[in-house]
Amino acid sequence: MKVLVAVKRVVDFNVKVRVKADGTGVETANVKMSMNPFDEIGVEEAVRLKEGGKATEVIAVSLGPTQCQETIRTALAMGADRGIHVQTDVELQPLAVAKLLKAVVDKEQPQLCILGKQAIDDDANQTGQMLAALLSWSQATFASKLVINGDGTANVTREVDGGLETIQAKLPLVMTTDLRLNEPRYASLPNIMKAKKKPIEQLTPEALGVDPAPRLKTLKVVEPPKRKAGVKVKSVAELVDKLRNEAKVI
Amino acid sequence: MDFGLTSEQQMLVDSIRAFVEQELKPYEDEVERTNQVRPELIQQIHAAAIKTGFYAANMPEELGGGGLDHIALTLMERELGRTSFALQYAVARPSNILRACQGEQIERYLLPAIRGERVECLALTEPNAGSDLRSMQTRAESDGDDFVINGTKHFISYADVADFIVLFAASGAEETGKGTKKKITSFLVDKDTPGLDVHMGPHSVSHRGFHHCELVFTNCRVHKRHVLGEVHRGFDVANQWLGATRLTVAAQCVGRAQRAMEMATQWAATRKQFGQAIGKFQGVSFKLADMATEIEAANLLCLQTAWKTDQGTVADADYAMAKLFATEMLARVTDQTVQIFGGMGLMEEVGVERLWRDARVERIWDGTSEIQRHIISRSLLRPLE
Ligand SMILES: Cc1cc2nc3c(=O)[nH]c(=O)nc-3n(C[C@H](O)[C@H](O)[C@H](O)COP(=O)(O)OP(=O)(O)OC[C@H]3O[C@@H](n4cnc5c(N)ncnc54)[C@H](O)[C@@H]3O)c2cc1C
Numbered sequence: 001m002k003v004l005v006a007v008k009r010v011v012d013f014n015v016k017v018r019v020k021a022d023g024t025g026v027e028t029a030n031v032k033m034s035m036n037p038f039d040e041i042g043v044e045e046a047v048r049l050k051e052g053g054k055a056t057e058v059i060a061v062s063l064g065p066t067q068c069q070e071t072i073r074t075a076l077a078m079g080a081d082r083g084i085h086v087q088t089d090v091e092l093q094p095l096a097v098a099k100l101l102k103a104v105v106d107k108e109q110p111q112l113c114i115l116g117k118q119a120i121d122d123d124a125n126q127t128g129q130m131l132a133a134l135l136s137w138s139q140a141t142f143a144s145k146l147v148i149n150g151d152g153t154a155n156v157t158r159e160v161d162g163g164l165e166t167i168q169a170k171l172p173l174v175m176t177t178d179l180r181l182n183e184p185r186y187a188s189l190p191n192i193m194k195a196k197k198k199p200i201e202q203l204t205p206e207a208l209g210v211d212p213a214p215r216l217k218t219l220k221v222v223e224p225p226k227r228k229a230g231v232k233v234k235s236v237a238e239l240v241d242k243l244r245n246e247a248k249v250i
Numbered sequence: 251m252d253f254g255l256t257s258e259q260q261m262l263v264d265s266i267r268a269f270v271e272q273e274l275k276p277y278e279d280e281v282e283r284t285n286q287v288r289p290e291l292i293q294q295i296h297a298a299a300i301k302t303g304f305y306a307a308n309m310p311e312e313l314g315g316g317g318l319d320h321i322a323l324t325l326m327e328r329e330l331g332r333t334s335f336a337l338q339y340a341v342a343r344p345s346n347i348l349r350a351c352q353g354e355q356i357e358r359y360l361l362p363a364i365r366g367e368r369v370e371c372l373a374l375t376e377p378n379a380g381s382d383l384r385s386m387q388t389r390a391e392s393d394g395d396d397f398v399i400n401g402t403k404h405f406i407s408y409a410d411v412a413d414f415i416v417l418f419a420a421s422g423a424e425e426t427g428k429g430t431k432k433k434i435t436s437f438l439v440d441k442d443t444p445g446l447d448v449h450m451g452p453h454s455v456s457h458r459g460f461h462h463c464e465l466v467f468t469n470c471r472v473h474k475r476h477v478l479g480e481v482h483r484g485f486d487v488a489n490q491w492l493g494a495t496r497l498t499v500a501a502q503c504v505g506r507a508q509r510a511m512e513m514a515t516q517w518a519a520t521r522k523q524f525g526q527a528i529g530k531f532q533g534v535s536f537k538l539a540d541m542a543t544e545i546e547a548a549n550l551l552c553l554q555t556a557w558k559t560d561q562g563t564v565a566d567a568d569y570a571m572a573k574l575f576a577t578e579m580l581a582r583v584t585d586q587t588v589q590i591f592g593g594m595g596l597m598e599e600v601g602v603e604r605l606w607r608d609a610r611v612e613r614i615w616d617g618t619s620e621i622q623r624h625i626i627s628r629s630l631l632r633p634l635e
Contacts, residue, residue: 034264070257077261186268189303189316192261 001148001171002110003046003055005080006101007062008036009071010121023220026121035071037184038116040078041177044184045146046114047079054148057081059108063100065089069200076195077187083200084108088212090205094122096212098130103208105135110172112154117142117176128176138169144180253550255325262322266304266329273298274337281459282604287336292411295340296366306364308343314364320494320556324501328552331505335608336459339408343498345370347416347491350479351438359414359438371412373403373465374488381621383418384432384485388467390419392481395474397421397437399445399467405615409448409463415439417465418484436484438476445470456611458604494559496569499616500576501552503609507545507580510587510605514538517591534590541583548576567629574622577612584609 011017011026012034018027035043049055060075062068063086072083086100105113118125132139144164145157148171157166159178187195205212233239243250255263273295281287287295299305308323309315318326323343330338344363348370351360362368379386388401399419409415421435441448451462479487515538518529528534555572558564584606588595595602613619 070260073257074261074264077265186265186272186302187261188265188301189262189307189318191303192258192265193317195261196258 001049001055001112002057002059002108003049003112003114004059004061004101004105004108004110005039005042005046005075006097006113006115006127007039007043007060007071007075008116008119008121009033009062009064009068010036010119013037013120019221019223023222025218025221033067033070035074036116036119036121038118038120038177038179039075040184041179041181042114042116043075043078043080044182045177046112047185048182049112049146049148050079050081055112059084059110061086061101061104063088063092063097072200073195074187076198076200077192078185079191080198082198084203085200086203086205086208088205090212091214092212093214093216094124094126095130095215096205096210097127098134099210100205100208100212101127101131102134103210104203105131107208112148112171113137113174115174115176117178128174132174135172135174137172137174139174139176140167140169141176142178143175144178146175146181259322259325262318263325263329265302266326267332269298269302269304269341270329270333270338274333274341277337278334278601281334281336282598285453285458286461287340287459292340295337296342299341300366304341305366306342306344308346309349309364313361320497320559321553324497324552324556327498327501328505328508328549331502332509334459334604335457335502338502339460342366342369345372345416345491346494347372347436347478347487349491350436350487354475355438355478368413369408369411371406371408371415373406373409373415373417375405376402377404381618384434386418386420386432386434388417388419390421390435390437390472392421392474393471396471397435397474397477399437399439399470399472401467403465403467404451405462406451406465407460407462407615409441409465410450410461413441415441415446415465416478418488419467421482421484433482434484435481436478436487437472438478439470439472443470443472454611456608493564493566493569496573496616496622497552497555497559499612500548500555500569500572503576503580503612504545504549504552506605506608507541507548507576507583510580510584510602511538511541511545513602514541514587514590521592528590537586537590541586544579545583548572548579551575565629567626570617570622570625573616574619574626577609578619580609580612 011028012032015031020027043060046055046058050058058080059082060072060080061084062072069085072085076083084104113131115128128141129139140156140158142159143156144159147155149155152171153168154171154173155166155168156175157164233242277291303316307316307318307326311317330341348360348363363370374383376386376388388403390397390399401419417437417439418434420432422433423430424433445468447466449464451464518534518538519527521528551572555564555568558568587602588606591600591602594600
């Protein structure tokens with residue numbers, strides 16, 4: 001079974017993001033970029049499937065500018081076998097990403113596609129769902145556990161509001177990862193060395209026959225408002241009164 | 251000129267940082283409290299380092315090492331410098347001097363050191379021979395196929411854990427224009443060799459959990475096949491292989507200074523006095539500015555020296571400059587960190603006094619700051635003599 005994992009290059013989770021002076025987005029120049037943490041979990045899961053004999057090949061795919069290759073290299077250093085880079089400088093929105101991934105899936109024919117449940121930059125939480133719809137495949141989102149069964153199905157435990165839900169889904173399957181699926185490994189030295197020699201195929205949206213042009217226009221990006229200082233109440237009675245009459249939550 | 255890291259170098263940095271966070275940092279408090287790294291913990295770190303390929307990363311790939319070049323190694327040392335010295339030492343980088351092993355020495359000492367089966371220590375210093383190593387009094391006298399060794403070494407790091415010793419001893423003397431000069435030979439000595447006693451040395455203020463010993467040799471017989479390099483040419487071996495050790499000291503200092511800096515910055519941004527964060531006072535913020543500038547300068551000096559080493563253009567003075575500047579920078583940065591923390595900075599629970607204490611030894615071992623200045627000034631003046 002081939003497994004395809006999508007890996008997005010995002011501003012590192014440790015970085016305190018700043019809005020650009022002109023309000024068109026956030027500052028990414030001179031900012032540390034890393035693989036989207038949910039995608040790291042995806043790579044880890046795919047590599048574990050391979051180590052467990054369930055997967056035969058793990059392919060890491062990234063879409064975007066040249067530097068995305070660094071993100072692919074990180075996936076290769078974690079244990080993915082090869083990479084695909086769809087090169088474009090166009091701002092990619094979830095639908096375009098889903099269409100591009102569909103084109104890659106059509107070409108590679110994997111049985112399992114793993115994506116993060118969201119990317120920590122735009123928090124869209126759409127791409128996996130759109131991809132499954134475009135492919136007419138089963139989808140299992142917010143996965144915290146994956147078991148591949150022998151009969152062409154997979155059991156996926158999902159993190160839902162009320163707790164955990166385990167579903168059985170037919171392969172081929174699009175799965176999106178949640179935080180508790182696994183703890184990604186750090187790359188070993190030999191794997192970092194080997195990553196350099198693993199192939200990365202270069203594609204373009206044109207070659208895949210996809211128009212990646214954005215459909216949505218960002219009007220303005222602003223900093224979240226500063227949290228206002230709270231008020232101190234003198235008694236429980238005052239607190240209850242405020243909760244009831246000001247906040248109207250009880 | 252390209253000052254950026256390659257994606258491979260960046261991955262290495264990220265990976266070692268994750269290793270430090272997961273495998274070493276959780277034990278820092280324990281080491282500080284107990285002044286030891288438990289043998290099982292050493293084994294655990296060995297195993298993790300071997301699994302991830304970081305063990306013996308300095309040794310060539312053909313010999314089973316990690317095959318890192320000096321730039322990558324410097325980055326690695328820098329990251330390892332962020333945690334307790336005693337803990338990171340278990341991620342062994344066997345002394346490069348073992349590369350001088352020949353014949354059966356390779357199977358007996360070099361390869362087991364790379365595989366993590368045997369650990370070495372290095373014995374040069376004596377109670378009466380510190381900076382002036384050539385005045386060492388430990389003698390090695392030839393007797394048939396053996397050398398008979400008598401004398402005392404002290405301050406020998408890790409001899410409590412090590413399995414064998416790279417020993418330097420005076421094997422003879424020659425007359426030169428400037429008087430009698432001792433000839434030094436280097437030996438590989440198993441720690442269980444009869445005639446060798448190993449005692450724990452006194453407590454050091456720096457690097458808890460990392461101990462040093464006194465080695466007493468009394469008619470200790472070592473076969474001549476244990477000579478490392480050639481007889482009487484011990485310092486040639488040392489000079490060929492030990493220069494880069496000073497760079498590792500320097501790089502570790504940069505990592506430790508970065509950690510101090512992060513703690514100091516965080517504190518300055520959150521500790522309030524006179525109604526505002528103390529970082530708003532120029533008296534504090536300018537300290538941070540100076541610290542950051544010095545750390546960056548030391549970092550660049552280390553990486554440049556590493557680069558020169560890889561290019562084959564490095565000189566002794568380069569190593570000396572990197573070691574001198576980085577170790578003295580660390581002293582200033584950790585001292586200012588304690589200052590920024592105020593009284594809290596002195597409390598063991600806070601963790602900055604440790605960095606300050608640990609900084610102290612760096613200006614002394616592997617050649618004192620004065621000796622580094624001596625090397626640098628000699629390189630300037632000798633051509634004019
Ligand atoms: C914790 C620890 C671990 C160590 N581990 C090892 C080890 O594993 N193996 C090993 O062989 N050694 C080891 N050493 C020894 C270390 O390398 C020496 O301490 C160091 O070289 C200085 O020697 P010394 O302490 O005898 O000081 P001295 O040489 O007595 O120096 C005293 C002072 O005089 C100054 N001085 C000396 N000569 C000159 C000069 N010509 N010009 C100007 N100033 C001068 C020195 O800079 C210093 O300030 C260790 C030391 C310590 C503290």
